[in-house]
Amino acid sequence: MQKKGESQRFRVVGVGENSVDLVVTVPHHPAPNEKLEALDVVALPGGQVASALVACARLGCDTRYLGSFGDDAHARLIEEALRREGVDTARCRHVRAPNRSALILVDAAAATRTVLWRRDPALDWPPEDMTSELLSEAGVLMLDATDLEAAVAAAVLARNAGVTVVADVDRPQPGLDRLLPHVDVLIAAEGFPQAMTGEASLGPAMRILRTRHPLALIVVTLGAGGAVAWNGETEIVSPGFVVPVVDPTGAGDAFRAGFVRAWLAGGRDIAGLLDHANATAALNCRAVGAQTGLPTFPEVQALVTDRAAPRSNGHGFGSERRGGG
Numbered sequence: 201m202q203k204k205g206e207s208q209r210f211r212v213v214g215v216g217e218n219s220v221d222l223v224v225t226v227p228h229h230p231a232p233n234e235k236l237e238a239l240d241v242v243a244l245p246g247g248q249v250a251s252a253l254v255a256c257a258r259l260g261c262d263t264r265y266l267g268s269f270g271d272d273a274h275a276r277l278i279e280e281a282l283r284r285e286g287v288d289t290a291r292c293r294h295v296r297a298p299n300r301s302a303l304i305l306v307d308a309a310a311a312t313r314t315v316l317w318r319r320d321p322a323l324d325w326p327p328e329d330m331t332s333e334l335l336s337e338a339g340v341l342m343l344d345a346t347d348l349e350a351a352v353a354a355a356v357l358a359r360n361a362g363v364t365v366v367a368d369v370d371r372p373q374p375g376l377d378r379l380l381p382h383v384d385v386l387i388a389a390e391g392f393p394q395a396m397t398g399e400a401s402l403g404p405a406m407r408i409l410r411t412r413h414p415l416a417l418i419v420v421t422l423g424a425g426g427a428v429a430w431n432g433e434t435e436i437v438s439p440g441f442v443v444p445v446v447d448p449t450g451a452g453d454a455f456r457a458g459f460v461r462a463w464l465a466g467g468r469d470i471a472g473l474l475d476h477a478n479a480t481a482a483l484n485c486r487a488v489g490a491q492t493g494l495p496t497f498p499e500v501q502a503l504v505t506d507r508a509a510p511r512s513n514g515h516g517f518g519s520e521r522r523g524g525g
Contacts, residue, residue, distance in 0.1 A: 209262040210464035211337045215325070215354045216249030216344035216368075217300060218267050218282070219317070220274035223449070223489055225306040229314070239308060243274075244489035245281035247300065248344040248368055251450045251490040254285045255457030255480065256342075259497045261464065264288040266334055266354070267347075268323040270299030281491070291334055297322035304449055306488060311445040319346065327353035332361060339464050342456060343367045343383075348375045355382035364463070368456055372396050380413040385463075387419045387456050406430040417470065419459070421452055421481075425512050427474050438474030439511035441482035441503060450490025455481035458500060479503040 225240040245254075253263045265287050269275040271294065278299065282289050302317035330353040335341060341358040343351045343365065352375070355365050359382045367379065370389035376396075380386065386409075393405035397412075406418050410432060419429045426440035458480025462473045479500045487493035503509055 210256075210260065210461065211264070211339045212253065212256045212261045212342060212460055212464070213264045213266065213335055213338040213340070214249040214253045214342040215266045215330075215347070215350055216342070217247040217319070217346040218245075218250035218265070218269065218278050219247035219300045219302050219319075220244070220278050221246035221302045221304050221449070221490060223304045223306060223447070225308055225447075225488060228309045229305065229307045229312075240488070242488065243277065244492065245278045246302065246304075246450065246490035247278070248346065248453055249342055250278065250282060250287075251453035251494075252342055252368070252456045252460075253287050254282065254491045255454045255484070255494045256460060257286045258494050259457060259461040259480070259500065261457075261461055264291070264334075264338075266291055266325065266330075266350075268293040268295050268325055270295060270297045270320070270323065272298050274301050275299035285491075293325060295322050299323075306447045306449070311448065311485075313447060313449050315449075323347070325350035330354050330357060332357045335361060335363060338363045340364045340366055340460050342460060343379075345369050345373060345376060345379065348373070348379060352379050352382065355379060358382075359384075366456065366460055366463075368452065370452075380415070383413070384416045385419065385459075386413075386415050386417070387421065387452075387459065389452065390420060390422050393418070393420060402428065403430075403435060406435075419474070419477075421455055423448070423451075426478050427455070429470050429474060431470060434470075436470045436474060438471060438478050439513035440478050442510040442512060443482045443485060445485045446493070447488045448485050449488075450494075451481040451484055453490060454484035454494055457494075461497065461500075475504050476500060 297320040300319040305314040327349040366385045367383040397408040399405035455477045459477035462476040483495035484493045
């Protein structure tokens with residue numbers, strides 16, 4: 201809670217996934233039956249919402265996490281890591297189950313990664329235990345679709361309280377049609393709108409998706425290519441920042457944090473929001489793991505305002521707008 205006399209803070213509440221990632225860096229993606237020596241093996245904190253909250257904390261936001269931890273060493277590792285970053289975990293649940301974990305293969309040559317994960321259903325948050333008091337003082341509620349029932353319950357409460365709901369979705373799954381009507385900003389992975397609508401092209405798919413659901417904004421991340429958004433009238437394209445990539449794990453989580461931080465600071469120019477999000481995502485690719493390379497706000501600002509910074513469109517400047525249709 202912000203105290204009198206403190207500098208301005210921004211409250212972000214997150215509901216969703218935490219994880220411990222066993223990150224294995226290999227010289228190239230292994231072929232079937234190949235024996236390959238790993239370049240590095242390290243256990244690191246991760247998870248979609250957990251990583252986004254850590255990113256928000258480093259950007260200067262006051263953060264609260266609502267999620268479940270297991271009863272193993274992985275649970276202790278990730279909870280301690282969140283607390284060190286200043287994320288409030290006091291209202292989290294602890295259950296008798298293994299914590300969510302993932303094996304991430306990082307291809308050092310291609311700068312890509314493959315994720316294999318496991319999550320026990322016992323980690324689900326009972327939706328009846330999601331209360332408006334848990335969301336008090338929130339400016340933004342961030343969700344993923346890992347625990348869908350809890351996400352729907354939280355989104356309904358937040359919407360009723362006038363809290364902006366930002367959801368991260370990477371693939372279609374049963375029940376999403378119950379969540380999306382309560383979302384203000386949908387930040388989706390590349391290919392999601394097409395998969396949800398059956399439309400082959402991204403632009404028309406985004407338009408159809410927004411017609412079906414009362415979303416204020418749809419944003420689709422495009423990896424190194426940046427992001428594109430649709431607000432019902434204009435398509436805004438923000439090229440990615442070109443940086444040396446060590447590991448892209450967690451770039452999407454960092455993107456959401458950059459967007460949310462700029463939104464809470466009063467930003468409503470979509471191009472500017474996307475530029476801040478892209479800069480945060482790019483800077484996070486500097487190190488192995490979902491959270492290791494997460495930047496501070498001054499680092500993001502320096503990249504956003506650097507007119508000479510190379511972008512994926514081949515120019516040293518930012519967004520472009522396209523008309524609706």
